[in-house]
Amino acid sequence: MTATAEPDLERLFEHTIERDQRIEPRDWLPEGYRKTMIRQIAQHAHSEIIGMQPEGNWITRAPSLRRKAILLAKVQDEAGHGLYLYSAAETLGADRADLTEKLISGRQKYSSIFNYPTLTFADVGVIGWLVDGAAICNQVPLCRSSYGPYARAMIRICKEESFHQRQGYELLMTMMRGTEAQRAMVQDAVNRWWWPSLMMFGPPDAESPNTAQSMAWKVKRHTNDELRQRFVDMSVPQAKALGVTLPDPELKWNEERQHHNFGPIDWDEFKQILKGNGPCNAQRIAHRRKAHEDGAWVREAAAAYAAKQEGRA
Amino acid sequence: MTELTAEGGHGAVPLEGVPAGSSQVKHDWPLYEVFVRGKRGLNHVHVGSLHAADDEMALHNARDLYTRRNEGVSIWVVKATDITASSPDEKDPFFAPSGDKVYRHPTFYEIPDNVPHM
Ligand SMILES: [Fe+2]
Ligand SMILES: [Fe+2]
DSSP states (O other), rough: OOOOOOOHHHHHHHHHHHHHHBBBBTSSSOOOHHHHHHHHHHHHHHHHHHTHHHHHGGGGGGGSSSHHHHHHHHHHHHHHHHHHHHHHHHHHTOOOOHHHHHHHHTTTOOOOOGGOOOOSHHHHHHHIIIIIHHHHHHHHHGGGGGBBHHHHHHHHHHHHHHHHHHHHHHHHHHHHTTHHHHHHHHHHHHHHHHHHHHHTTTOGGOTTTTTHHHHHSSOOOOHHHHHHHHHHHHHHHHHHTTTOOOOOTTOOOETTTTTEOOOOOOHHHHHHTTTTTSHHHHHHHHHHHHHHHTTTTHHHHHHHHHHHHHHOO | OOOGGGGGGSSOOEESSSOOOOOOSSSOEEEEEEEEEOOOTTTTEEEEEOOOOHHHHHHHHHEEEEEEEOSSEEEEEEEGOOOOOSSSSSSGGGGGGTTTGGGGGGSSSSOOOOSSSO
16 A cells, blocks of 8 residues: 555544544554543543542442442443543553553543542442533543544443433432431532532633644543533532532522533642642552552463463464 | 643543553553444444453453443454454545445436336
């Protein structure tokens, strides 16, 4: 096959994106696009993997067999999400073992939301409702990402996220029908998770100078602030139906904007967590590292067994 | 603040100041591509990939990863290194032989409206 000159390839790449067609693994890509996609997909994968820990904390202490089975299935899904995404990152030339190494050495990051502790069982419900709910807001537009393998992974993930959010909300409705202490537990969990959930959308648009490039590449479809606003507007009626208060005195409907106004976000807290000073940063990575290292002998044994079988055949 | 994008899925992740990863292959289980038949009557469709030590483990992992909700009735796994692929761009000269053979399509032939069932 003839080698095509780079300007032609670049034009073909841009043309594919302009026509809203997908970029596929063996297409020529600009190096900047490839790197941006690997960073985004790999760190999304890391978030799914680390995201198993806060809820996994409650599997052995779930209050009933029904809740335990649901929670197990949910946490297993998150593992699956991580693996779909690592698979997509590998189509861009990343190496999975290398990505794992970059996670446990702290060189690549994961979502800061998972650095908060899960103090009560109500946290399991609030994570499903708010954290997975915010994830849905982020992830639905990604089903149209210009990178084909990522978009396809996101379609699969979004279908599963809907179960995550609904099981969380149902859990909270059950607790709200319970005792006064249970209702207080739900309200306390909402108070702790509301603001971190808003931070999941990232810093305000004014502080995101590269958004334009990501928009042009169609790897980003909405700005951080747009997604955050959408999440707030969705959550308000849900909180009302549940009978909890969202911990923001400035939260109120703005007739003119046709959106809710909400109070200022404490970005210092966010920055601290990014820097590694959150309540659980060290614990999350240490746990992931231990699981990886404790599993080393299993990986080696399986590889040795496979080599032996191959030798016999 | 470093640039962060909400498109990290489960929360904002930085897009600068992190290494993108190298394609330098570390010692790892081989990569398998996975194909699933959604239901009887349909072809197997590529759904993604996974790592496994051998074929049998690849099949088990594929079941747990890609068919947790009855998404399939049959699974194929094949080592990624055993796949030979064309370049996916449809303008590639590889697909040129079919590009100029419009007569392979039924719409190439004009049939009068009064001829039924055709
Ligand atoms: Fe997820
Ligand atoms: Fe989820």
